[in-house]
Amino acid sequence: MVTTIGGPRVLLRQLRETMAEPLASQARLDKIVGLIAENMRADVCSFYVLRDDGALELFATKGLKAESVHMTTLRLGEGLVGLIASEAEPLSLDDAPSHPGFAYRPETGEDKYNSFLGVPVLRAGQTLGVLVVQNAERRHYGEDETEAMLTTATILAEMVATSDFDNLIKPGSDIDLRRPRMFNGVSFTDGIALGTVVLHDPRVVVVNFIAEDTDAEKLRLDNALASMRVSIDAMLDHGDMQPSSDHREILETYRMFANDRGWVNRLTEAIENGLSAEAAVERVQNDTRARMLRQTDPYIRDRLHDLDDLANRLLRVLTNTNQQGQRELPDNAILVARNMGPAELLEYDRKKLRGLVLEEGGSTAHVAIVARSLGLVAVGQADSIVSMCETGDDIIIDGSAGQVHLRPTPDVEQTYIDKVRISAKRRAHYAALKDKPSVTKDGVDITLLHNSGLVADLPMLDDTGAAGVGLFRTELQFMIASKLPRLQEQVDLYAEAMEIAGDRPIVFRLLDIGGDKVVPYLRSMAEENPAMGYRSIRLGLDRPGLLRTQVRALLLAARGRQLKILVPMVTETFEFRQTKLVVFKEMERLRRAGEPVPSRLELGAMVEVPSLLFELDQIMPEADFVSIGSNDLVQFLTAADRANPRVSKNYDPIGLPRLRAIRLVVDAARRHNKPVTMCGELAGRPMEALALMAIGMTRLSMGPASIGPIKEMVLNLDLKPIQDSVAAALTVGADGVAIRELLTEWVEKQNLPMG
Template sequence: MRDSSAGPRVLLRRLREVMAVPSGAQERLDQIVRHIASNVVAEVCSVYILRADGLLELYATEGLNPSAVHHTSLAVNEGLVGLIAAEARPLNLPNAQAHPSFAYRPETGEEVYHSFLGVPILRAGRTLGVLVVQNKAHRTYSEDEVEALQTTAMVIAEMLAAGELEAISNVGARLDLTRPLHLEGVALCDGVGLGHAMLHEPRVVVTNLIAENTNDELERLSKAVEDMRLSLDHMLEHGDSAAQMGEYREVLEAYRMFAYDRGWIRRIEEAIRNGLTAEAAVEKVQSDNRARMLRQTDPYLRERLHDFDDLANRLMRELMGRPHGPDAQELPKDAIIIARNMGAAELLDYDRDSIRGLVLEEGGPTSHVSIVARALGIATVGLVSDIVSLVEAGDALIVDGETGQVHLRPPSDVENAYAEKVRFRARRQAQYRRLRNKPAVTRDGKAITVMLNAGLLVDLPHMDESGASGIGLFRTELQFMIASTFPRMKEQMRFYSTVLDAAGNRPVTFRSLDIGGDKVLPYLRSIQEENPAMGWRAIRLGLDRPGLLRTQLRALLSAAGGRELRLMFPMVSDVSEFHEAKAMVERETNHLRRHERPVPSVIKLGVMIEVPSLLFQLDELFEAVDFASVGSNDLFQFFTAVDRGNTRVADRFDTLNVAFLRALKLIADKARAADVPVALCGELAGRPLEAMALLALGFEAISMSPSAVGPVKSMLRGLDVGHLRERLLARMDPCHGNAGSVRALLRDFAKEFGVPL
């Protein structure tokens, strides 16, 4: 082979010349294989392309029988070519015919060739085909020859991505790159999005690694860092996010804190002094951070990995002169954003009016970007395997945030079905909006209180839009989760005051900090726990760290000065814990009075019933509290010993199981006997069929996500709850002899009496 240092560069220069000349796709591919064969001094060069039917078709060759082109094919894992496609790694053999996977194709005439080098044609980690060179002599190809072949395979991958090779197959088969795919993930935000893919690239590819002048690179870095800091400062002071959504200032301030970290900048400078370009130095430091953080089991540190990726990406774009946000001309009006994962601030870079959906390869329900996506109402699906490597920019996509399904390049019948689903949802939403000002009263005259679950300021307008009676659960921890430092008492007070102002005369039930477990804060040292859901979290953490809880209590009491304050404590497993928390509230109230500060006109304290042990303390509990709320998500999880985050068991038991409904009925009955208001604010309340059961069990107040208010209100206005209660309680009677689920009973009842679901 020629001088190894020049080979790849000479070949790339020749291939650039080929690509620059107007010609047909087949002619261009034929020229490419001739140049590759000449460059690596090979007697054969062949290109196999993966079709949608899973076969690798010979698309071009120099050296084999030309008549075999478009007539020879191999299955993935068949022959040496199929083995390379299956394993996505090179194969370098001095005697190919001795390999156990060798498959002889007589029409190609390749039996006279012995040495074999094949590399996968990859794009974003996805195999699109195989590039092969062969020689008659027994030889092992050098590392430089392997590198040259891998480099040129990238050129062919770009031809495939551009669609140049789609129509030249004799059999008219579609390429694997363009076939429709149905992918499964985890639903993170309800809604249906139809649109076209917009790839959000978490990393900028660096091609120039070696610095020519270290001082020049340090100067470039210094300017890029300063520009990045100014950009973040400007977003905080003048950006749309800062102006309209105050919570997101906390996210941006976290990025600014990282951007001003001298340790991070110093490591990049050291890498430059060792001979790297500024871009390569940023990538190296980012790679080191990633390798270190991936070894961490702390969920907060793993979440920070994406924040550091975001920050390094911003710096790389500054160095390479690329815009920070998506170019307005490139962002389609119906964009579906595709990402491995992304920081919350990166989502805010996009024009929200153009986003129809978000698909994440890694994102989970508790990540910052998922919280922000839900607040913005963007249909979102996470944990979609390999979505980044499977999708191409501009691909048609359907995101079903209700079922967790993603349809990539959907066939027309699927697209039409979803388009009708979107129209149907729009019609239903219009019907629900007409119910906004109508009373939530069942057909037989039972008044039901329908409220919202909320946690961010952007949730508050939904009260007016949905016609909800108030906020049945305000998750105060969301404000803490998107902050880079513990929010000070005055910050918390302003935030809670804004919430109460927005609610007006409608009640707001705040939940004290429900942190710990998978909800970790950057400024609170977390501990490793084998079962974090049942560990040091919520009220347990608050009572053990009284300073943290007292600060929040003082802020809530001050914000509600002259008004009613409704506050409940999560994860209470013994009534004594409520008494401890109540004593803390009384101490903070007395403190404010002593200092002549405003205090609430009424203070009502309650608990979340989500630990089964409280089921055996209900009499004592209802003597102590002013109200209670059932957290059905955790209660069901603990009641059935089912981890709702474990896909193997999460769907093992139906939430409409008779045993669980008996527990809920016990709570409702005991609360009514004690004349203590009780609500249910878990996922059960937001699904019409499950909400039917809750009303029949005696719950008169339910709280749910904003999008669920319309469907649930429509259902209850068509429901004779007294009639359903008789039928349901008869089915739940132990004398019935069959526990199981009552889901079929509820569906049959709704169908029989025309209850809208």
């Protein structure tokens, strides 16, 4: 094996000096390939860059014909260079022309070169180009030389990603790293948002790539690894970490990777080749990401997220940077994240935030519900978008189609600008309907209400003409706050909400936290299945001080007006009676203190736990009204986690079994002459709302943006024949017609507008 002159560390120092010289971009690149050829004792060194049209263009060479630069191109998968780019793997050959993938380009004059070593140039696991060395004599490039080339490619990747490189690109084209991309995801909310990317968890920017002292860098790596392992062990040993929780499994995976000798050895080897500790982490993770992205096994691809997170943790330790919390947002910010909780979303400046894109999450997850409450356009399950975008990239979210356009072309951008204009006209059309009574053509009065949780939402009551607020989520105030809101803070919020609502009714749901609604200052044990755990009214009854304070705040805020309180997640009638006792005791306490009490108090029960379906005749006499929380009810009925897209999409929420369950509540409410309202996400979707009206539901509470489309459908609807048709379908067994298909036929027959 022919050895290199000075090894990779000498080359990296030379590259750093070259990068600092006042050279034009092409001259700098030409000098770099010359230095690599000299260091590798190669006759040829060439650098190919992957363009946005899928072609690999020769950008610089030492040894091939100079006139072939910017003229020679290969397609992905074409020739040895195209093969390396498509597979993101190094390739070493001592007789390149005999390889079946060899593609000769006569303008380069490379026919006389036999030995070949090519490595991919990677950034965030994406192929940016290919770096090649060649020799006329037959020789074998060993592992050390391959490693040296990969190390050099790490530096080249950063150069390609900088703006200094732009003037080498032909007009009308760009590098593949910045090409437009489109992601098909799952719609969380309708609407269109144009803006710029803000990464929720921004990647650590590596500034120093080249090691001054490799021994010192290895010591820094060892110390950072030790610190990270200690922090992971501390989290695992924490008293509230349950043995079989998902969180524990993730941390166990982190610990396994953090102690993997193969991973640590690769990091150490990269440092020995001249990279800083931070650059070594980025280099190794680039290689790992590139390989794992090309795997079809979903388990392996899932582990990629774990490795990404672990690498980012290690980079933060090395650079002594903490994960950023709330940041200053640009106008029209589009937040992009792998996943996030509702409390994290609420930390951002809502005046500047236009949309949300997640790699994970389901349309009924609480973060999606909060996004709707904030009026954000949101899409989930946009696979791998975090690694493919940078803060500041242009982005468009098409909520209706569940699509995300990253770095859109001018044509695509103009198309969506036109759609926004059309959408504005549609909103004006809906606004013209706001004062019309919501009554079907055959005279059925349908009450349309808002779901809300922020005082900022409530002025939209005037814009939509809604009859009131069917669900005010009081927990959002708790999730935004850094500490438990005091009594007066709660009183002020509820009083302001009532003032804005005016004469229109507003239903306050008691605190519903737990599950994925994390409140950091209320510590609780980790749970294997938090959606069915210590949450909602269970938590309130177990912590009576918390419940009493909120009830007292609501009673004081009413200031003699009417007050409606909704008790969430009632599992059996006994829980509702216990909650009523707390409310009545607080009422009596205020009377004795001479404080004004509500002129009329109504207490409602939320039906979202299936066991309550078998106590409807017991709960109805106790409650003044009932509301249905379809999100939880459907997930519990189907045993399908609503935040898990693999199972949540398998069951139609208006399928026969679910619709029969909801009809049980409607029929019981009718027998007991109690109002019943649908407060879940079903109420805001036209086809699902039609199904609810078909089984007798006449009170629907939804996001403000859904009021217009639902009202337009109601005004054009002849309901009675659809009710008869659905009633007949529900009496048939499992082989009966699908409700969605049946309703689709009626929509076409009556020519109903469906938003």
